[in-house]
Amino acid sequence: MITGRPARIRTRYDVAVVGGGPAGMAAALGARESGAESILVIDREREAGGILWQCIHSGFGLHHFKEELTGPEYAQRYLEEMLEAGVDLLTDSFVADIDRDRRLKVMTGARGVHVVEAGAVALAMGARERTRGAIRIPGTRPSGVMTAGLAQKIVNMHGYLPGRRAVILGSGDIGLIMARRLTLEGVEVMGVFEIMPHANGLNRNIVQCLHDFDIPLYLSTTVAEIHGRDRVEKVTVAPVDENFRPILGKAWDIDCDTLLLSIGLIPENELSRQLNLSIDQVTGGPVVDSRMETSKSGVFAGGNVVHIHDLVDFVSQESLLAGRGAGAYLSGGRPPPDNIRVIPGENVAYCVPHSIASERPHTIYMRVRRPLEKCLIRFGEVLEKKLSYVFPAEMVSLKVRPELLEKFHGDALKVDILPRA
């Protein structure tokens, strides 16, 4: 096992990376590429790699490695690359606090509490799952209600089952993956219930995880009540009206001992708030420029901590930029600042990064609010491109080449995604 555990924890690093999941590992590599000499990655789990270890299904790496890998394979490749690059890795460790001077309070399981000073910081804390409280499901509070990600960890990492008969609320990707996984493990999956009129996961997961296993997907339907004193005994499900309130006259009960929640992810931004970073109210993550630098100089961010991604490949790609930015911050080899703000327009919920520079190439990531077929994406007056479809569950990316911006002299460009006339 490669551990990369440093012989001693230095008091100062060129770049400190908070989080050792796919975002943090890519950021560390980016920092190395751009010249940082001492790099520390801090991860709270026993092994770096983040959520990838529990994602034992395939489908990772198609963009980045041009082959289909499992989560652990993807993690292992990055981990080896990172450790070969001489990055110090501190696992079982938790960054409790970062102050204005980029001093990190690191609490470790084996080496006590340390204060580490960083020339630049890359935030890569990832995301957490939304829980029951966030959506107010009426009923009792028995055991057997858990997030899909926790269930995935229990099954794939520890070899136990979360129950014998499950209902899944929410059609996020983790929920879809778990519908298949639990079915393979002999758990009876009674259906996936989605309050929205459209699914929330990738289409390939709907097909491969539900259709292929005859697991029903109920759209515009939600769990209206949880029953059972000690353990879940059944749930009441009901279609919803236009205000997303359950229509109880059309409700029915399903006997089950488990309710998995796959109702979305929230960027994990406690440290960002401590640092008083500007937060985008839509993404829940920090506002970033095209080098993934946040509103605080020397603090960079990448991956799910900035906005929720569908594919790990894009997490790696974005975080590599964040790491490069952090490395370059120290050497002073910083490119000129951004000169164009990117503004979400019609049917665009948000755009990342929030600004770009006209002399460099960029990829702008965004999410739509509503599905559309045969549509187009318009980037101010500089670019218009046809899209065959858009879907809130699938991130849209737009590549922008510097040539396009040569003749643009404004300071803001709006992105619209519109039906074709």
Added chain:
Amino acid sequence: MTRETPRDVIIVGGGVIGCAIARELSRYRLDVLLIEKECEVGFGTSKSNSGIIHAGHHASTDTLKGRLEWDGNQAWDQIADELGFGFQRVGELMVAFDDSQLGTLEKIKAQGEGKGVPDLEIWEPERIRKEEPSLSTDIIAALHAPTAGVVNPYEACFGLIDNARENGVAIVVETTVESVAADDDGAIVLGTSRGRHAARFVINAAGVHADRIAALAGVGSFRITPRKGEEYLLDKRLKGLVKRIIFPCPTPTSKGILVIPTFDGTIMVGPTAHETEDRSDLTTTMAGGDEVFASVKRVVPGVSERDCIAEFAGLRAAAKGEDFIIGPTDLKGFVNVAGIQSPGLTAAPAIARMVTDILHDEGLGLVPDDGFVPTVTHPIRVASLPLEEQIGLAGHDPRFGHVVCRCEHITEGEVIDSIQRGAQTLDGIKFRTRAGMGRCQGGFCSWRCMELIAQEKGVPLTSVTKRGGGSWIICEREDGGGR
């Protein structure tokens, strides 16, 4: 489990009342046992209590609860100090929206002054705006009572019982009383789900089940009608929205729906008040949530359903007549402490003293125990220590550097300590340490907490529960493939 000699006292029910009585009795040389139905003390009504130490002026001195309320209030500073849990006198504001409610404020103010509750003041709108800028501008006056405070009710239960235990009180959990009978020697014998226990005195502090226990003893002259209250906990971001507990003007059966700055700094809104026949009905409802938020928005317009991170419900043990029922019964040695609804938490220390006096009057000899230690070893709270102390502590014992709960920054050392103090379940750890109580609601830490319970207790992971009984969390794979 039958012993040769009966104990001096058995307390039935480990809510805050039972725990306070246990601790009070542990001052004396007595053989005391507390029997609790749930897996941990405080896990019935007390856990879901709003956590308010009422200012002392709410109830009339014509009632027992009105007399015990102010006495109890004054005892909390010392108890919190000795037992190491948080208590803060944040004060309360009772708000009036129209002239008809002004009379109620005046009446309650006079009632409090009659009891000696100090510094009651009626505030004009200008003062309200200045002190509590989030409150609705429709409020025309408010009664300020600085003596009101907040605690975490479960922490109070744990502090009381830990101290009682250290001073010799025995405790059994997950045990229900099934029969009550007097034996020939004048002792009372309790048949329970886990064997027989006998004592010369039995205190019935069984909360919503107190009428049933009294009926088993043949002295069931009252009936408890549980009144359910739903509470909604809001995200930490709203910390500071209100500084004081905000009350609407009360109705005859309820203090209304409140906005409570909890001791931890989160805002809690609730409770509803609806009678239920089902004594295990801890459901939250769509209607209850709607009622709470509609009512709260009228008082604090900035509150929204979207800020909710958790919800729960509890049952008030209300008796007909709405007063406490405390006293000896026709069964010699059997003492009822029933109908304890609001302000039961506030009054708990006074109730414990009153019960001790009753036992004395009934013939129990009270010899002070010279070895009584009024304090407990305070649990370590790593997150609240200064950096130097954290470095020192974690250097000495690395478990206090290992963060298990990332939302509340709770370390492995604290979780293990809570298990050693008696936490048996995930909820037991959660309510003792706050691990699992934050934003992610246990998504990240519950597995580690389960491992620690299994490790400390030497039990398989599959036998770890959320809160005892049938609340199992994981099961074996069909092929038994678990590690």
